[in-house]
Amino acid sequence: xxxxxxxxxxxxxxxxxxxxxxxxxxxxxxxxxxxxxxxxxxxxxxxxxxxxxxxxxxxxxxxxxxxxxxxxxxxxxxxxxxxxxxxxxxxxxxxxxxxxxxxxxxxxxxxxxxxxxxxxxxxxxxxxxxxxxxxxxxxxxxxxxxxxxxxxxxxxxxxxxxxxxxxxxxxxxxxxxxxxxxxxxxxxxxxxxxxxxxxxxxxxxxxxxxxxxxxxxxxxxxxxxxxxxxxxxxxxxxxxxxxxxxxxxxxxxxxxxxxxxxxxxxxxxxxxxxxxxxxxxxxxxxxxxxxxxxxxxxxxxxxxxxxxxxxxxxxxxxxxxxxxxxxxxxxxxxxxxxxxxxxxxxxxxx
Amino acid sequence: xxxxxxxxxxxxxxxxxxxxxxxxxxxxxxxxxxxxxxxxxxxxxxxxxxxxxxxxxxxxxxxxxxxxxxxxxxxxxxxxxxxxxxxxxxxxxxxxxxxxxxxxxxxxxxxxxxxxxxxxxxxxxxxxxxxxxxxxxxxxxxxxxxxxxxxxxxxxxxxxxxxxxxxxxxxxxxxxxxxxxxxxxxxxxxxxxxxxxxxxxxxxxxxxxxxxxxxxxxxxxxxxxxxxxxxxxxxxxxxxxxxxxxxxxxxxxxxxxxxxxxxxxxxxxxxxxxxxxxxxxxxx
Amino acid sequence: xxxxxxxxxxxxxxxxxxxxxxxxxxxxxxxxxxxxxxxxxxxxxxxxxxxxxxxxxxxxxxxxxxxxxxxxxxxxxxxxxxxxxxxxxxxxxxxxxxxxxxxxxxxxxxxxxxxxxxxxxxxxxxxxxxxxxxxxxxxxxxxxxxxxxxxxxxxxxxxxxxxxxxxxxxxxxxxxxxxxxxxxxxxxxxxxxxxxxxxxxxxxxxxxxxxxxxxxxxxxxxxxxxxxxxxxxxxxxxxxxxxxxxxxxx
Numbered sequence: 001x002x003x004x005x006x007x008x009x010x011x012x013x014x015x016x017x018x019x020x021x022x023x024x025x026x027x028x029x030x031x032x033x034x035x036x037x038x039x040x041x042x043x044x045x046x047x048x049x050x051x052x053x054x055x056x057x058x059x060x061x062x063x064x065x066x067x068x069x070x071x072x073x074x075x076x077x078x079x080x081x082x083x084x085x086x087x088x089x090x091x092x093x094x095x096x097x098x099x100x101x102x103x104x105x106x107x108x109x110x111x112x113x114x115x116x117x118x119x120x121x122x123x124x125x126x127x128x129x130x131x132x133x134x135x136x137x138x139x140x141x142x143x144x145x146x147x148x149x150x151x152x153x154x155x156x157x158x159x160x161x162x163x164x165x166x167x168x169x170x171x172x173x174x175x176x177x178x179x180x181x182x183x184x185x186x187x188x189x190x191x192x193x194x195x196x197x198x199x200x201x202x203x204x205x206x207x208x209x210x211x212x213x214x215x216x217x218x219x220x221x222x223x224x225x226x227x228x229x230x231x232x233x234x235x236x237x238x239x240x241x242x243x244x245x246x247x248x249x250x251x252x253x254x255x256x257x258x259x260x261x262x263x264x265x266x267x268x269x270x271x272x273x274x275x276x277x278x279x280x281x282x283x284x285x286x287x288x289x290x291x292x293x294x295x296x297x298x299x300x301x302x303x304x305x306x307x308x309x310x311x312x313x314x315x316x317x318x319x320x321x322x323x324x325x326x327x328x329x330x331x332x333x334x335x336x337x338x339x340x341x342x343x344x345x346x347x348x349x350x
Numbered sequence: 351x352x353x354x355x356x357x358x359x360x361x362x363x364x365x366x367x368x369x370x371x372x373x374x375x376x377x378x379x380x381x382x383x384x385x386x387x388x389x390x391x392x393x394x395x396x397x398x399x400x401x402x403x404x405x406x407x408x409x410x411x412x413x414x415x416x417x418x419x420x421x422x423x424x425x426x427x428x429x430x431x432x433x434x435x436x437x438x439x440x441x442x443x444x445x446x447x448x449x450x451x452x453x454x455x456x457x458x459x460x461x462x463x464x465x466x467x468x469x470x471x472x473x474x475x476x477x478x479x480x481x482x483x484x485x486x487x488x489x490x491x492x493x494x495x496x497x498x499x500x501x502x503x504x505x506x507x508x509x510x511x512x513x514x515x516x517x518x519x520x521x522x523x524x525x526x527x528x529x530x531x532x533x534x535x536x537x538x539x540x541x542x543x544x545x546x547x548x549x550x551x552x553x554x555x556x557x558x559x560x561x562x563x564x565x566x567x568x569x570x571x572x573x574x575x576x577x578x579x580x581x582x583x584x585x586x587x588x589x590x591x592x593x594x595x596x597x598x599x600x601x602x603x604x605x606x607x608x609x610x611x612x613x614x615x616x617x618x619x620x621x622x623x624x625x626x627x628x629x630x631x632x633x634x
Numbered sequence: 635x636x637x638x639x640x641x642x643x644x645x646x647x648x649x650x651x652x653x654x655x656x657x658x659x660x661x662x663x664x665x666x667x668x669x670x671x672x673x674x675x676x677x678x679x680x681x682x683x684x685x686x687x688x689x690x691x692x693x694x695x696x697x698x699x700x701x702x703x704x705x706x707x708x709x710x711x712x713x714x715x716x717x718x719x720x721x722x723x724x725x726x727x728x729x730x731x732x733x734x735x736x737x738x739x740x741x742x743x744x745x746x747x748x749x750x751x752x753x754x755x756x757x758x759x760x761x762x763x764x765x766x767x768x769x770x771x772x773x774x775x776x777x778x779x780x781x782x783x784x785x786x787x788x789x790x791x792x793x794x795x796x797x798x799x800x801x802x803x804x805x806x807x808x809x810x811x812x813x814x815x816x817x818x819x820x821x822x823x824x825x826x827x828x829x830x831x832x833x834x835x836x837x838x839x840x841x842x843x844x845x846x847x848x849x850x851x852x853x854x855x856x857x858x859x860x861x862x863x864x865x866x867x868x869x870x871x872x873x874x875x876x877x878x879x880x881x882x883x884x
Contacts, residue, residue, distance in 0.1 A: 008763040008766065008767055009756075009759055009762075009763040011763075011775075012753070012759050012762050012763045012766070013753055013759045015729075015731055015753075015775075016731065016735070016751070016752055016754075016759065017751075017753060019752070019753075020751045020753070064440075070439060070440050070443060072443065118622075118623060121623055122622060122623070124382075124440075125376070125382055125439070125578065126578065128443065129571075129574050129575075129578060129618070129622055130619055130622055130623075132570075132571060132574070133571070133615045133618050133619045133622075134619070136571060136615050137612060137615045137619075140611050140612045140615065141612065144608050144609070144612070193748075193749060193751070194748045194749075196751045196752060197747055197748045197749060197750055197752060198735075198736070198740075198744050198745050198746070198747045198750070198752050199745070199746050199747055199748040200748070200752075201728075201732060201735070201736050201739070201752050202736060202739075202740070202745055202746075204725070204727065204728065205725050205728065205736055208725040208726055208727055208728065209723055209724065209725050209726075211687070212719070212723040212724065212725065212794075214706070214707040214708045214711075215687075215707060215708075215711065215716070215719075215723070216708075216711065216716075216736060216737045216740055216794065216797075216798060217708050217711035217712055217737070217740040217745070217798060218708055218736075218745060219706075219708045219709075220708065223746070226746075256567055256570075260450075263443075263444065263447070264444070264447075267444055297458075298455045298456075298458060298459045299455075300451045300454065300455040301451065301452055303448075303451055304447075304449065304450070304451025304452035304453075304454075304455065305448070305452060307444050307445070307447060307448030307451065308445055308448040308452065310444065310448075311434060311437065311441045311444050311445040311448065312430070312434070312445075314437075315441070
């Protein structure tokens with residue numbers, strides 16, 4: 001005779017295990033992604049760009065989708081990583097690109113750690129301005145020390161060594177793509193693990209109800225510092241990838257346009273389930289191509305229009321339209337690294 | 351040095367006229383209208399078209415720019431913004447960033463991406479001698495006009511019925527509604543007025559700040575600084591903040607040219623952390 | 635009997651408003667202490683001060699004789715104080731399993747683990763299921779908290795505090811808003827709390843107070859008015875005046 005208490009425990013364990021399991025849909029996603037290496041060699045350059053945006057958006061998801069921190073200046077870390085990797089390449093400080101990548105990520109993470117304390121205090125508006133301000137400051141610094149950074153002309157003369165000493169970055173972007181995709185995958189897996197962990201759960205709790213979180217014993221501020229630092233590191237790696245695959249870095253990488261674009265990408269794809277950044281990057285890049293063909297350099301107009309439309313229609317409502325598709329995905333197997341689309345991040349009480 | 355002070359005050363007052371609409375909107379609706387600069391830009395371009403292409407006298411364009419941007423503001427507020435008031439801060443940010451993109455790309459398409467200059471009338475060009483100091487006539491005019499506007503605003507706010515309704519609604523929306531104040535109308539009028547002021551500021555500022563399609567983004571941080579340092583519960587707060595920022599920026603550019611922007615941003619961050627509700631806000 | 639939680643001259647001013655006025659409480663270990671008073675008396679303020687959500691303008695808070703006045707809320711939870719909120723403060727997007735799992739993980743020290751998956755420790759899952767069983771949340775444990783019926787949410791609210799295995803439990807109107815027929819579940823839960831857990835209960839419902847409390851403190855306008863055993867307090871004419879007076883004004 002089964003002990004009812006035991007089977008309840010089993011049910012709880014099963015629920016939590018299912019929550020974390022790789023669903024067939026996820027596995028299919030990555031298999032398809034990997035297959036593009038062989039199936040679409042002509043598209044490798046654009047696919048590399050998508051990987052980079054995806055990683056950048058993933059980094060933003062960590063703080064926005066999981067911890068609820070709105071940032072208008074995440075490009076600060078992106079640019080930092082880019083210049084770090086670019087300078088390492090240019091001056092031969094670290095020849096092996098993967099090591100330089102890791103080093104750039106660490107540098108960005110350190111600055112993220114330092115600035116994370118600024119983000120803990122104040123309202124959403126304060127956070128917005130502080131993050132915006134940090135990006136502006138970094139851009140100013142890069143601009144000021146133009147003899148090191150190349151200033152407004154960008155960092156010239158960057159040379160990236162071959163990966164593992166063997167695989168050169170070629171003009172067609174083949175090495176670049178495999179490299180970027182691999183980095184994206186590895187970092188994704190790590191992020192996935194983190195959001196499935198007790199730490200990741202506490203972040204979701206903090207996003208949902210910081211008051212209750214501290215009433216349950218969670219040291220809210222330290223968790224936010226930790227995830228902000230990690231997120232900055234990820235953004236730095238994304239920037240470094242860009243610098244390495246394009247052998248170039250520019251002030252534009254710190255710009256508010258870039259911070260706003262990555263926010264848009266994440267919103268298009270959806271926050272809080274990790275794949276939003278990846279899907280958003282795909283949609284964004286193809287949208288950009290399509291719209292550019294239609295209206296040359298004014299494609300940003302349409303992007304703005306889409307943003308406004310998304311907000312007016314309501315991200316919740318759009319989520320509900322997509323619910324049938326999501327139900328289908330769920331019946332294929334219970335999937336979600338975390339949960340279904342969370343509700344919109346609520347306004348703080350004035 | 352007096353010139354710097356003078357220029358700084360002029361710059362500051364211009365910033366005030368540009369940003370005070372944003373301050374009131376934030377205090378009134380708890381709404382972060384990042385696209386505020388777009389209304390300023392609209393006023394600026396409107397003036398450019400009227401003065402440069404249609405020969406309308408510059409001074410006449412100023413009230414016209416005000417009306418134009420006010421009308422634009424009223425239109426957008428009633429049709430679009432009103433749906434976004436209750437949404438989360440993130441949604442408001444996305445919405446206004448979208449509007450910025452639309453306005454930046456739109457104006458780029460309509461007017462081209464190069465900087466536009468207004469043909470200011472002769473009498474406003476050059477300098478006049480005041481107490482042995484050469485002061486720019488244009489800047490003198492700015493100080494005069496903006497000063498007058500500030501006084502008018504303060505009077506309006508404190509002495510008129512609309513002003514007291516506005517202050518009530520800023521203080522506590524629900525109670526104001528309960529008292530029968532038509533908060534929706536107050537919002538609409540205030541938003542339109544604030545946008546109008548921004549447009550006027552854009553028209554005045556084309557000569558000093560430079561007018562190009564990225565104006566809303568370039569000056570966004572300045573508007574935000576004025577609003578957060580000055581607080582949202584009065585006119586005097588943003589006014590003083592603008593003057594300080596104006597003087598600080600001009601002085602900085604003169605004495606520490608490569609560091610000035612850097613210093614301003616650092617000071618901003620320090621301010622935000624030390625007094626998140628602004629230097630001049632009433633303690634809540 | 636040892637005093638486990640004590641406040642000395644606790645004051646809280648909001649500008650000109652005095653929310654707490656020289657509040658000095660002594661709560662003994664294992665006590666079932668009730669805090670009552672008219673609306674706006676400052677009862678929730680006292681709880682917020684005790685848990686660290688508010689910093690006192692003056693005064694001290696002592697836990698087991700140690701001064702905890704300067705500690706952050708999460709630090710006090712680790713020392714053994716937990717509370718429920720008058721209006722449910724739950725995690726709308728998390729399921730009861732995840733909510734309780736969160737509290738349990740934090741308590742056993744796994745809260746900052748970033749490499750393991752939630753639910754991989756059997757002691758944690760066992761405890762989660764015990765709590766679910768005890769609070770009869772089994773039929774809704776997979777659902778998002780936001781869609782649970784109010785009564786279940788209230789039970790979850792209490793379960794969440796219990797999951798912290800507190801030595802001192804502060805219950806802020808646990809039965810508030812719960813329909814008449816579901817109240818007994820809440821009450822049964824409160825009654826069933828282990829004897830060594832000290833409970834401070836804020837309630838308006840007099841039946842609950844008198845069946846549960848062994849000591850009552852009456853708070854009026856932020857100050858302690860009367861304190862004593864239930865019978866004494868019930869008979870005290872000043873208390874009646876305060877409550878009857880309030881009923882006439884209301």
